[in-house]
Amino acid sequence: MLNPELLQYLRDLLDQARACADPEATAMTLATVSGDGRPHARIVLLKGIEADGLRFYTNYRSAKGEEIRAHAEVALCLHWKHLGEVKAGGVQVRVEGRASRLHDDESDAYFSTRPRGSQIGAWASLQSQTLPDRAAFDARVADYEQQFAGKDVPRPPHWGGYRVLPDVVEVWHGREFRLHERRRWERFADVWRERLLYP
Incomplete structure (x- = not known):
């Protein structure tokens, strides 16, 4: 301590x-x-x-x-x-x-306490893994935005x-x-x- x-x-x-x-x-x-x-x-x-x-x-x-x-x-x-x-x-x-x-x-x-966009990003990002193109990431963001539409976003x-x-x-x-x-x-x-x- x-x-x-x-x-x-x-x-x-x-x-x-x-x-x-x-x-x-x-x-x-x-x-x-x-x-x-x-x-x-x-x-x-x-x-x-x-x-x-x-x-x-x-x-x-x-x-x-x-x-x-x-x-x-x-x-x-x-x-x-x-x-x-x-x-x-x-x-x-x-x-x-x-x-x-x-x-x-x-x-x-x-x-x-994080902004909702940052919460969605925590689900969508396969951090440090290879990303084939930006469109693939944008699609994952859109998928999680739809999954959590109208709901609180839980911590991954x-x-x-x-x-x-x-x-x-x-x-x-x-x-x-x-x-x-x-x-x-x-x-x-x-x-x-x-x-x-x-x-």
Whole structure:
């Protein structure tokens, strides 16, 4: 679990990023490892910072979902270039930890808040599989729109959330002349230790 001070610090940074000019403060790089050891990275959206970790949602059958299932150790990175000394690079947060699925009721609750078009898209997309042409995808969207016409769209069983419980959190504050500040927290069992790093 994140200790209360670190949890609040991360939430405060996210709130500050949302309040400034960043058009997508929750954009977060997720890095996973494939079965043959190749690293893969992509952008997902941060949907919460809780005591049990950072949360995001995706298709469990996607490439990232399959990689997490096989190897749950992941890395996350957020970059808020409009925070702090903007010309010096802003603020970067790096996280390393273990991903695990959220409970179905948590995924259901979040799914119910998504726009209907996004809900339909979660059913229609065979994420990461080969798509023969755009018309095939459009046809699947139309099929699910018809299937759920006049009804609430339920969460697909293959779609839901993950939490990443950190072992390491590093926050980098850009400073002029590259005299940056780096703060690193590492978890040993349930004890978090903080130290500074040379930039």
